[in-house]
Amino acid sequence: MTGNSHFIVIYFRLSKIDDFVKGLVSVKRCTVNVIWDAEAEIWYTQSDDIPGLVLESHYFELLLSEYKNEAAYMLEANCNYKGPFELSFETKRIEYVEEAS
Secondary structure (H helix, E strand, O other): OHHHHHHHHHHHHHHHHHHHHHHHOOOEEEEEEEEEEOOOOEEEEEOOOOOOOOOEEOOHHHHHHHHHHHHHHHHHHHHOOOOOEEEEEEEEEEOOOOOOO
16 A cells, blocks of 8 residues: 555656646647648648648648658748647548539
8 A cells, every 4th residue: 555655646746747847838839731632632731820831742641740840840940939839730621523414
């Protein structure tokens, strides 16, 4: 029983330190729209939070990977921001439908 209570106390203290550190560090939150264009058969990105970073790819996972790699550079270059950030990817699919005859 004593071993478990020590574990809980240690965990509680680490948790409090973690919460304190998170409070000191500001994390930029960025929303990225990932859109499928069926006519062009590509995924492409748009984001108001990371200006200038527009990528396109035929493969969804490859696009996300490339975006994560380029986001830090573009945030620093275009927003003068160098720090931790969070990317929230939102997907959308666009389909073009011709009028029925």
